Amino acid sequence: MQIFIDTADVREIREAAALGVLDGVTTNPTLVAAVGRPMREVLSEICEIVPGPVSGEVLATTYEGMLAEALELAKIAPNIVVKIPLIRDGLRVVKVLTSEGIKTNVTLCFSPIQAMLAAKAGATYISPFVGRLDDVGHEGMDVVAQIVEIYNNYAFETQVLVASVRSPTHVLQALRMGADVATIPLKVIDQLIKHPLTDVGLARFIADAAKIPKAT
Numbered sequence: 001m002q003i004f005i006d007t008a009d010v011r012e013i014r015e016a017a018a019l020g021v022l023d024g025v026t027t028n029p030t031l032v033a034a035v036g037r038p039m040r041e042v043l044s045e046i047c048e049i050v051p052g053p054v055s056g057e058v059l060a061t062t063y064e065g066m067l068a069e070a071l072e073l074a075k076i077a078p079n080i081v082v083k084i085p086l087i088r089d090g091l092r093v094v095k096v097l098t099s100e101g102i103k104t105n106v107t108l109c110f111s112p113i114q115a116m117l118a119a120k121a122g123a124t125y126i127s128p129f130v131g132r133l134d135d136v137g138h139e140g141m142d143v144v145a146q147i148v149e150i151y152n153n154y155a156f157e158t159q160v161l162v163a164s165v166r167s168p169t170h171v172l173q174a175l176r177m178g179a180d181v182a183t184i185p186l187k188v189i190d191q192l193i194k195h196p197l198t199d200v201g202l203a204r205f206i207a208d209a210a211k212i213p214k215a216t
Helices: 010-018 029-035 039-049 063-074 088-099 112-121 130-135 140-154 168-177 186-193 196-209
Strands: 002-006 024-026 054-057 080-085 104-109 125-128 159-162 181-184
Touching (some): 002 186, 010 186, 063 088, 112 125, 112 140, 125 140, 130 140, 140 159, 140 168, 168 181, 168 186
Parallel strands (some): 002 024, 054 080
């Protein structure tokens, strides 16, 4: 499974890239607004840091507006993936972009039926928002499992990108279900690394190493 980082903070992206585990980046308007910089400027810098897929989202909600924005975003760098909301006109835009060889990430997916439609439209990635489903009393990862099953049943090429990840448990479940990608905040990436037994073991090794006689 590929690991993307979900942020528009260049500092965080550099930290994750330095770990050697980062495959791509996802951003959204909320994340870009948080860094207080123009979207195109942010995406351009991210694409210079990360050679893998970098998702940038359109802001329009009409067919004409989304298509125009998508074509402009795609000019930023070869590794840009255009995020399109899962709405009626969004599916139309995905179909056009796919026919022109532009990769898409269909976002704000909350049901397996929506995911099926995005795959038929030719989406490169589908992003089910598991944390937000959990917030309203649903099991977000159950939706991911259903999407993976449907895609496997019909050999859809769209990749399942698990989004709105809140914990290492989400990541583990995504791995076991066979999801293609999980996009994860830096704080959760750090949680994936940590284990209390690792800390205890390291402390013991350090303490024991202090007892090793020095060479004379």
